[in-house]
Amino acid sequence: MAGKPREPSVSGAKRRARGNAKAKKPEFKAVIGHLRDEGGAEVFRLVNERVRLGILSALAVTEFLSFADLKQTLGVTDGNLSIHARKLEEAEFISCEKTFQDRRPLTQYTLTPKGRAAFERYLGHMEALIKAMRKPT
Amino acid sequence: MPNFKEGSRKNAKEPLHTHDHALSQLQYIRSTMDGVTRFSAVPGAGIAIIGVTALLAAALAQMQSTRDAMLLVWVGEAVIAGCIGLAAMVVKSRRAGVDLARGAARKFVLALMPSALCAAAVSLALAVHEQTLLIPAVWLTGYGSAVIAAGTHSVPTIPIMGAGFVVAGLAALFVIPEHQNALLALAFGGLHIAFGVHIARHHGG
Numbered sequence: 647m648a649g650k651p652r653e654p655s656v657s658g659a660k661r662r663a664r665g666n667a668k669a670k671k672p673e674f675k676a677v678i679g680h681l682r683d684e685g686g687a688e689v690f691r692l693v694n695e696r697v698r699l700g701i702l703s704a705l706a707v708t709e710f711l712s713f714a715d716l717k718q719t720l721g722v723t724d725g726n727l728s729i730h731a732r733k734l735e736e737a738e739f740i741s742c743e744k745t746f747q748d749r750r751p752l753t754q755y756t757l758t759p760k761g762r763a764a765f766e767r768y769l770g771h772m773e774a775l776i777k778a779m780r781k782p783t
Numbered sequence: 784m785p786n787f788k789e790g791s792r793k794n795a796k797e798p799l800h801t802h803d804h805a806l807s808q809l810q811y812i813r814s815t816m817d818g819v820t821r822f823s824a825v826p827g828a829g830i831a832i833i834g835v836t837a838l839l840a841a842a843l844a845q846m847q848s849t850r851d852a853m854l855l856v857w858v859g860e861a862v863i864a865g866c867i868g869l870a871a872m873v874v875k876s877r878r879a880g881v882d883l884a885r886g887a888a889r890k891f892v893l894a895l896m897p898s899a900l901c902a903a904a905v906s907l908a909l910a911v912h913e914q915t916l917l918i919p920a921v922w923l924t925g926y927g928s929a930v931i932a933a934g935t936h937s938v939p940t941i942p943i944m945g946a947g948f949v950v951a952g953l954a955a956l957f958v959i960p961e962h963q964n965a966l967l968a969l970a971f972g973g974l975h976i977a978f979g980v981h982i983a984r985h986h987g988g
Contacts (some may be wrong), residue, residue: 703812
């Protein structure tokens with residue numbers, strides 16, 4: 647006897663989970679949208695690293711910071727800070743100015759408009775992600 | 784036999800951006816931003832200027848014939864110093880683009896208040912009960928405690944300066960009354976100038 651194929655039984659919890667996923671769809675789209683356009687994933691990878699994110703966060707609230715102040719704020723070594731700062735400089739997210747103060751070399755970093763835009767975009771992405779993953783109450 | 788299931792788990796890409804990761808990144812951003820304002824909110828130059836006005840006040844207080852008049856000169860100096868400190872903090876934070884109403888700067892001011900207000904209240908009570916000999920010690924220990932508390936949200940030099948004031952306050956309990964004005968000058972003048980210059984040179988003005 648060829649009867650109707652029986653649908654697999656779906657528990658109440660699974661059904662609710664599916665419903666939640668459907669409800670979250672627009673937010674997930676927003677998250678993915680952040681990564682898709684104009685090399686967003688590349689920017690995300692660059693900013694997502696802790697030390698680089700720290701450099702951008704620190705420079706976002708002040709006009710400029712010296713190498714020593716950044717090192718103290720982030721609690722990293724000279725070498726580590728240099729490597730990550732160089733990467734951000736290469737991406738033109740920060741600019742570096744080397745001068746002398748009391749005959750000592752002084753390196754100061756500033757956030758560029760491109761860096762600020764990337765940082766704000768990263769923040770937007772994180773907020774969208776939190777909204778998308780928020781548990782239903 | 785190789786455990787293919789485990790191997791495939793290891794090779795499988797973990798989801799990069801979880802809810803917890805996003806939250807942790809945002810918390811890190813916030814704490815970093817708060818940490819930076821430590822360097823921007825404390826006005827070293829302003830503190831040094833307060834020290835200079837304190838030395839002038841000490842000279843003026845020394846000329847007074849009564850103890851009450853001497854203490855009144857110092858009360859006037861406290862008002863002037865408060866205005867200078869606030870103005871210097873506003874100037875420095877504006878120059879650095881820091882919002883004083885938020886972050887470490889706000890915590891700094893809020894931490895400074897309780898001890899400073901207690902010292903003011905105790906001083907008033909001592910003046911009412913004619914126990915003015917103890918007032919300099921109350922000012923110095925109260926201000927020192929306030930600076931130590933506020934210093935937890937600031938550069939490490941600030942709590943050390945606060946400790947200097949507490950030590951001076953303890954000394955004021957035991958020195959003879961004639962030397963109290965000199966001790967006030969040494970603490971409010973000397974410590975402010977020394978630490979103010981240090982902060983200005985090492986923490987951006």
